Amino acid sequence: MPGMIKSIRNLLAYKEPTKAESFELLEGTFEGIERQDREQKPVDVNAKSQEEPKCVKPPVDVDEWNRRKNQDHGNKAKPDVNKVNQSLNINLEIIRKQFNLPTNKDVIIREFSVNRDTNAFIVYVDGMADRMIINDFILRQLMTPSHFDIFEDGCPMQYIEKNVLSVNDAVAFTDFTIDIIPRILNGLTALFIDGCTEALIIESRGYEKRNVDKPSTETVIRGSQEGFTENLRTNITLVRKIVRNKDLITEMLPIGKTNNLTCAVMYLNGITNPELVKEVKKRIKGINTDFIVGDGILEQFIEDQPFMLLPQVINTERPDRAATFLMGGQVIIIPDGSPFAITVPVTFYRLLYTTEDTNVRWQYATALRFIRLVGLLAATFLPGLYVALVLYHQAMIPTDLLASIATARENVPFPTVIEILLMEISFELIREAGIRVPGIIGTTLGILGALILGQAAVAASLVSPILIIIVAVTGLGNFAIPSYSLASAVRILRFVFIFLGATIGFYGISAGIFLFGCTACSMKSFGVPYFAPVAPKAKAGPLPYIRQPIWMEDMRDDPLNTPNRRRQPEISRTWTRKRRGEGKE
Amino acid sequence: MIKEGKIGVREAVSLIAITMTNRVFFTSPGVLAKSLGTSGWYMTLISALFGAIGFTFAYLLLKKYPGKNLIEIFEAVFGRYIALAFIILLVFMLLSNASIMLREFAEVMKVYVFSLTPITYIMGIFILVAAIVSILGLEPIARFSAFAGVILLITFIIVLVLSSQNYKIHRLAPILGYGLDRTIITGMMRSTIYADAIILAVVAGSMQGLNHIKKAGYLSITISGILVAMSLAAFTLSFPYYTAAEITAPMYQLVTLIDYGRFVQRMEAIFLFVWNIATFISVTINFYAAASTYCKAFRIQDIRPVIVPLAILAFTLAMIPKDISELTFGYVNTIRSYGWIGFFIPPVLALFVSMFRKKGGETKNA
Numbered sequence: 004m005p006g007m008i009k010s011i012r013n014l015l016a017y018k019e020p021t022k023a024e025s026f027e028l029l030e031g032t033f034e035g036i037e038r039q040d041r042e043q044k045p046v047d048v049n050a051k052s053q054e055e056p057k058c059v060k061p062p063v064d065v066d067e068w069n070r071r072k073n074q075d076h077g078n079k080a081k082p083d084v085n086k087v088n089q090s091l092n093i094n095l096e097i098i099r100k101q102f103n104l105p106t107n108k109d110v111i112i113r114e115f116s117v118n119r120d121t122n123a124f125i126v127y128v129d130g131m132a133d134r135m136i137i138n139d140f141i142l143r144q145l146m147t148p149s150h151f152d153i154f155e156d157g158c159p160m161q162y163i164e165k166n167v168l169s170v171n172d173a174v175a176f177t178d179f180t181i182d183i184i185p186r187i188l189n190g191l192t193a194l195f196i197d198g199c200t201e202a203l204i205i206e207s208r209g210y211e212k213r214n215v216d217k218p219s220t221e222t223v224i225r226g227s228q229e230g231f232t233e234n235l236r237t238n239i240t241l242v243r244k245i246v247r248n249k250d251l252i253t254e255m256l257p258i259g260k261t262n263n264l265t266c267a268v269m270y271l272n273g274i275t276n277p278e279l280v281k282e283v284k285k286r287i288k289g290i291n292t293d294f295i296v297g298d299g300i301l302e303q304f305i306e307d308q309p310f311m312l313l314p315q316v317i318n319t320e321r322p323d324r325a326a327t328f329l330m331g332g333q334v335i336i337i338p339d340g341s342p343f344a345i346t347v348p349v350t351f352y353r354l355l356y357t358t359e360d361t362n363v364r365w366q367y368a369t370a371l372r373f374i375r376l377v378g379l380l381a382a383t384f385l386p387g388l389y390v391a392l393v394l395y396h397q398a399m400i401p402t403d404l405l406a407s408i409a410t411a412r413e414n415v416p417f418p419t420v421i422e423i424l425l426m427e428i429s430f431e432l433i434r435e436a437g438i439r440v441p442g443i444i445g446t447t448l449g450i451l452g453a454l455i456l457g458q459a460a461v462a463a464s465l466v467s468p469i470l471i472i473i474v475a476v477t478g479l480g481n482f483a484i485p486s487y488s489l490a491s492a493v494r495i496l497r498f499v500f501i502f503l504g505a506t507i508g509f510y511g512i513s514a515g516i517f518l519f520g521c522t523a524c525s526m527k528s529f530g531v532p533y534f535a536p537v538a539p540k541a542k543a544g545p546l547p548y549i550r551q552p553i554w555m556e557d558m559r560d561d562p563l564n565t566p567n568r569r570r571q572p573e574i575s576r577t578w579t580r581k582r583r584g585e586g587k588e
Numbered sequence: 589m590i591k592e593g594k595i596g597v598r599e600a601v602s603l604i605a606i607t608m609t610n611r612v613f614f615t616s617p618g619v620l621a622k623s624l625g626t627s628g629w630y631m632t633l634i635s636a637l638f639g640a641i642g643f644t645f646a647y648l649l650l651k652k653y654p655g656k657n658l659i660e661i662f663e664a665v666f667g668r669y670i671a672l673a674f675i676i677l678l679v680f681m682l683l684s685n686a687s688i689m690l691r692e693f694a695e696v697m698k699v700y701v702f703s704l705t706p707i708t709y710i711m712g713i714f715i716l717v718a719a720i721v722s723i724l725g726l727e728p729i730a731r732f733s734a735f736a737g738v739i740l741l742i743t744f745i746i747v748l749v750l751s752s753q754n755y756k757i758h759r760l761a762p763i764l765g766y767g768l769d770r771t772i773i774t775g776m777m778r779s780t781i782y783a784d785a786i787i788l789a790v791v792a793g794s795m796q797g798l799n800h801i802k803k804a805g806y807l808s809i810t811i812s813g814i815l816v817a818m819s820l821a822a823f824t825l826s827f828p829y830y831t832a833a834e835i836t837a838p839m840y841q842l843v844t845l846i847d848y849g850r851f852v853q854r855m856e857a858i859f860l861f862v863w864n865i866a867t868f869i870s871v872t873i874n875f876y877a878a879a880s881t882y883c884k885a886f887r888i889q890d891i892r893p894v895i896v897p898l899a900i901l902a903f904t905l906a907m908i909p910k911d912i913s914e915l916t917f918g919y920v921n922t923i924r925s926y927g928w929i930g931f932f933i934p935p936v937l938a939l940f941v942s943m944f945r946k947k948g949g950e951t952k953n954a
Contacts (some may be wrong), residue, residue, distance in 0.1 A: 017893050392857070396701070399857040403850055507705070507713065509857065510697065513864030514717045517732070517872075521721045524735065525728035538731035540598045 026282050026307075028348065028530030030564050087177050091122050091197035098126055098195075101184055110187075115142065117159060118151040123196040131190035133209025140170050141192060141205055158199040172206035185263050212237065218320045220487065225362040227323040235339040239267055241322035242337075242344075246271070246329055256284065258301060258338060261293035266301065266338040269325075275332050276564050282529060283334045283347060297341040305336075305347075307527050312495060314488030315528040317346040317353060324358045332565035334529075348529035350536070350562060352547035354486040355379065360550055368550040376548055378483030382493045385477050386423050387500030387512050389470070393419045395508030411467040420505040422466050426474045427501070429456055431494070434478075453478075535562035590883050590891045592794045593727030600788060600795060600804035601811065602737030603730050603873055607784045608812035609744075610870040612819045613839050613863045614692040615916040616781075616924060620820070621832035624774055627765025629821035634775025636813030639782020642932035643805045646789045649939045651798055658789040658935065659884040665938045665945065674934040675885040678790075679878050681930040683898065685784075686874035687905035688919055690714055693867045695912045696837045701860070711906055717868065719899040722876040723892055726794055729876060733869050743862045744815065747855060748822050750846045755825035765829075780927030781816070782809050787877045789935070790884075836912070839863075875902060 088094050095112070102110040114124040123145070127137060144150055150167045151159070164173050176182035183202050187193050190208035215237065218230030231238045239253055250272040255265045266287065270280050286305040295301055298318055306315040319325055320343050325335050328346045336345040355375045360368040392400060393408065400408065415422060433456070437449040453475075460466045477497065484490040496519070503511035526533035535541050541561035554575045559565050574580055595603075620628035646658065653661045658678075662671035694710040702710065721729060765771055785805045788795065795801045823838045826845065835841050840856060840863070847853040879894050888894060909915035 019890070396857060396860075399854050399860075401851050401853055507709075508701070509860045510701070510710070510864055511713070513861055513868065514713055516861075517865055517868040518717050518720060520732045520735065521724055521728040524731035525724045532731070534731060534735055538599065538735040539596050540734065 025527075026530045027527070028276060028279055028282075028562070028564055085178055085180050087179070087183070087195070087200050087202050089198055089200055091124070091195060094195045094202070095124060097179060098193075101179065102126075113137075113142070115146060117145050117163070117196055118148055118154070119146075121159065121197055123194065125192050125194050126187055127192040127207065128187060128190065131188075131210045132192055132207040136170060136207040136209060137192060141168060141194070141207070144168055145194075158196065160196060160199045160201055160203055163194070163196075164203055168203075168205060170205050170207070173203055175201040175203050177201045185257070188263050189265070208236075215241065221319065221321050221324070221358065221485070223357065223359045223362070226358050227321065229322055230320045231322060231325075231337070231342040231344060233340050233342055235265065235267060235337060238322070238337045238342075238344065239269070242269060242325050242329070242335070245323055245326035250274070251329065254284070256287045258287060258290060259293060259295035260291065262296065264295060264339045266336055269329060269335040269337065271329050271332070274330070274559070274565055274567050275334060276566065279334060279348065279529060279563075283336065287336070295338065298336075298338050298343040298345050301336065301338050302345055305345075307529065311522065311526055312492045313351070313523055313526065313533070314354065314486060314492065315347075315349060315526070315533075317349045317486065318343045318488065319346060320344070321358055327358070327361065330570075332559050332563040348527075348531040348563065350528070350531060350547075350560075351523070351533050352537075354489045355484070355548075357485045361553070365550045365552045369548065372548045372550065375483050375485065378480035379489075379493065381480035382477050382484065382490075383496050384500055384512065385473055385480070386427060386497055387504035387515075388509075389473050389504075390420055390423055390501055391504035391508040391512055394505060408467075408469055411469045414464040415467050417465070420501065422470055423473070423501060424498075426457075426460070426466055426470055427477075427498070429460075430474055430478055531562045536560070590880065590889065591725070592791055592880065593725055594796060595727060595730040595791075595794050596796065597800050597804050597807070599730035599734040600800070601808045602733040603869065604784055604787060604804065604808035605812045605815070606733055606737060606740065606866050607787075607870040607873055608781055608808065609815045609819075610689070610866045611781050611924075612816050613837065613866065614689075614696055615836060615912075615920060617820055617823050617838040618833055618835050619916060619921060619924075620774075620778075621824070621827075621829050621838070623766070624771055625765035625829045626760055626762060626824055627768075627771040629817050629824055631765075631771045631775040631778070632781075632816045632820055633813055634772055635779045636782050636809050636816075638776050638779035638928070639785065639813075640806060640809045642779060642783060642928060642935075643785040643788075643809060645932065645939055646786055646935040647798075647802055647805060649935050649942070650789055650792055650801060652939070652942055654798060657792040657884065658786070659881055661942075662934065662938055665942045672885060674938075675881060677930050677934065678786075679881050679885070681927060682787075682790075682874050682878035682881065683902055684905060684923055685927070686718070686871045686878065687902045688915070688923055689867065689871050689874065690718075690902065691906040691909060691915055692920060693871070694906075695915060696840065699836050699912070700840055700856075708907075711903060714868070714871065715899050715903045715906075718872040718875050718902075719895050721868075721872050722879055722895055725891075726791055726876060726880070729869065729872055733873075736865055736869070740862050740866055741815075743858060744819075747843055747846075747859055747862075748818060750848070750852075750855060751822055751826060751842050753848070754842070754845050755822070757825065759825050759828055760821075777925045777928070780924050780931065782812070783928055783931035784874070785809055786931050786935070787873060790877050790881055875899070878902075 084097055088097070095114075098104070098112065104110060104112065109129045110126065111129050112124055112126050114122070117123045125137070125141065144167045145163065151162075153166070154162050160175055164175065176186075177200060183193055183204065186204045190210055192205045192207040194203040194205060196203075212234040213232045215229055215232055217228050221230075229241060231241060243251065243253075248271065252270055252272050254268045256268055258264050258266050268280070268283055268287065283305070287301075290301075290304045292304065295304070302316050302318070303309065308315065317328070319328075325337075325344045325346065329335055333346050333348065336347070338345075355372060357371075360372065363371075393412075397405060412419070417425070430453070433449055433452040436452070437445045439445075440448050457471045457475075461468050461471060481490050481493060481497075484493060499519075500512055500515055503515045505511075507514075524532075524534055524538055532539055537547060542558070554571075557571055557573060557575070558568050559570055561568070617628065620631065624631055649658070649661055650656070653664060656664065659671075659675055662674050665671070666674065690711055694707050694714070697710055698705065698707055785808060788801050788805050792801060795804065819839060823832060823842055826842050827835065827838065832838055840859065843856045843859040844854065846855045875898065879891055879898050882888070882894055882898065883891050909919050
């Protein structure tokens with residue numbers, strides 16, 4: 004009871020608006036250079052990479068080594084459990100404690116002697132690491148004395164890294180919590196040697212993964228047939244295979260404090276607005292939760308307005324689509340373990356585009372986009388309009404149509420709104436059941452369920468035949484929407500408009516359009532207004548639904564404020580100019 | 589200061605033009621037919637001209653005090669207390685505009701569409717939506733107007749073109765109506781419908797510079813002048829002026845007459861959406877401008893606490909007229925004929941006082 008009173012008081016009482024930090028992708032120093040002939044600042048990716056902190060520890064001379072060793076001996080009383088200790092036993096104890104050994108059975112510790120005289124051990128997660136690499140390229144190399152012929156004295160870690168191990172990547176680290184343990188969990192192998200204050204992390208990932216397959220939710224007739232898989236490395240490679248550009252940056256960020264996954268943030272240096280990249284990284288780094296798996300959870304943590312119905316990112320399982328977004332100046336986020344990439348920022352119109360739009364000629368693409376728009380409008384408004392028309396505005400229906408509707412409804416015992424809700428809910432049930440039922444039966448259930456249920460309902464005079472047409476067209480319209488999230492939003496909105504239409508006819512639907520429209524217009528996706536380039540107006544083609552001929556699409560989207568807006572020169576088909584020139588001669 | 593966001597010229601033009609043009613859907617064309625006969629369609633161009641002159645004074649005032657909105661200028665010119673009187677007058681004018689438009693809309697809806705629905709129900713839903721959208725701020729309303737503006741314009745023109753089957757050119761005669769002098773005086777008096785451009789001065793901080801305000805103001809007056817003139821002409825061409833005077837919502841009536849065979853008829857279903865959405869935009873922007881002015885006057889940092897009381901006030905004001913006759917010939921006619929005093933005179937006075945004060949100041953300095 005006191006809780007309820009408090010809730011009511013909170014609802015009614017005035018609260019100061021919370022000063023949440025908002026992000027706007029404004030035109031500024033990074034705004035695009037629209038003319039190619041203008042001076043363009045060269046972007047040196049290598050310079051950036053040089054600034055990045057190097058993982059490899061610089062070589063240390065003998066005096067420095069001894070000094071550190073003595074210093075460590077001085078502090079022996081209090082060993083730092085986060086740092087790699089000189090004593091192998093302490094390191095072994097830390098590892099055992101951290102991985103809950105011996106209870107935990109899938110973390111393997113293999114103790115052995117390096118060069119038959121120095122104690123050492125390796126740690127890896129069984130199943131995540133490739134046993135062949137461990138056996139043939141780590142253990143065999145380390146246990147063969149001939150590989151240590153030229154080794155003199157001291158910590159052999161650097162010697163091993165340079166001369167012994169024949170693996171593609173090995174880096175030394177000292178910190179357990181930040182560097183070593185997350186990497187072991189990721190499938191790498193850690194090598195600890197007695198007397199060394201660092202552990203060598205060796206690339207040995209080799210877990211089971213699905214092969215690259217056809218995308219199942221974004222099928223196209225013309226275009227690539229490759230889809231993302233659950234493996235992050237594979238997904239990054241699939242994108243890199245398309246965008247073979249030195250400026251394509253992939254940054255790895257940790258997500259999920261307990262499940263320790265990583266996600267890749269990909270963008271094109273020099274094309275993507277640096278402020279946008281900064282914001283994306285800020286939001287991902289700012290997630291403080293224990294468990295994230297897949298793009299769906301990550302998306303909910305980084306979106307601008309979680310209470311809005313419309314999606315604020317685009318999810319794609321197509322590497323070619325992801326590459327198109329990258330080239331357009333957007334940022335791609337690929338979480339490990341998910342076959343979908345998240346694209347930000349997004350505008351409403353983008354949600355109605357597909358990869359096929361760019362693969363077919365512009366006339367077909369424009370027609371297809373209009374069909375999708377009609378589908379979207381039908382899926383959102385058609386049932387609501389039908390209810391409003393039948394319940395309130397009979398005078399607005401042409402006489403012949405009115406007679407047809409009246410005849411069809413003659414024997415139906417339910418009010419129109421119950422009739423439509425009955426059918427809509429049945430349709431949603433068939434849809435949901437079709438997804439849950441495995442394989443081919445699911446499709447059959449969908450078709451049979453819809454056909455039999457519809458026909459039986461009409462035969463039993465529970466619904467009118469005209470309503471079956473309305474519900475069927477609505478369903479088809481919903482399936483025509485390319486974005487699953489947008490389609491889901493439309494499914495909910497449809498019921499809202501049915502309610503509004505049933506409550507107060509066209510007036511209610513108009514009120515809903517105005518209210519929902521204004522709410523959507525107030526939305527931003529990573530600082531970009533949701534209805535740009537129409538509201539607010541930005542430099543763009545004739546209409547967002549009209550796809551221009553590909554050779555006329557000279558500019559990147561203006562709302563993204565990319566540093567380099569121009570995609571191609573005004574005359575991208577240079578051969579046309581040559582031909583004219585030849586004609587003159 | 590409340591955060592209002594930024595709007596561009598296109599959004600501002602759509603917003604103000606829709607607000608001005610919306611009046612043509614209600615009872616005003618019928619009242620004009622009664623008082624002017626056949627000359628209503630060009631009378632509105634005279635109104636637009638006077639509206640543009642009125643806006644010019646507001647623009648000159650904004651130019652004199654760059655970076656300030658109308659409320660801040662009033663305070664700078666008249667001092668806080670005298671300015672408060674002018675600001676409250678402006679709040680009252682904007683709120684009255686919203687309330688009267690709301691009641692007019694509800695009455696016309698009741699006459700043509702929902703004859704059995706209680707008027708409070710129609711108005712209650714309307715004010716609730718307007719209040720919620722006002723909380724979202726100026727930016728979403730303006731963006732929605734820009735988004736909907738093109739669709740509304742195309743539908744409006746289609747309706748006018750389809751109505752052409754009922755046009756009879758001889759209905760324009762006598763071209764001078766009840767006399768040119770009467771037309772000009774009425775034109776000047778009814779310039780109130782173009783006074784909505786003053787809203788641009790209220791939200792001047794959201795516009796990107798004076799040039800944008802100037803462009804948006806004149807462009808919206810021109811566009812709405814042409815559209816209102818077109819629709820009044822269509823209405824005059826469709827009905828004899830003595831019949832037109834008896835029609836509650838002539839534009840709606842005009843649409844019901846469209847008949848191109850068995851299927852292309854009864855276009856009011858489409859028109860209803862244009863009418864509803866345009867009215868939602870018009871009432872909401874007037875309501876928002878009233879709330880914004882009030883907040884600026886009393887230095888209220890957050891618009892939300894003001895919205896609910898103002899919504900109740902707007903609803904109460906809208907409930908004052910007893911019936912549609914009192915509303916049309918009393919309240920609507922009064923505010924359309926004399927509203928320009930409340931909208932245009934304070935900026936004119938402020939301009940003159942500021943000129944005088946500046947002169948005095950210079951003399952003193954010299």
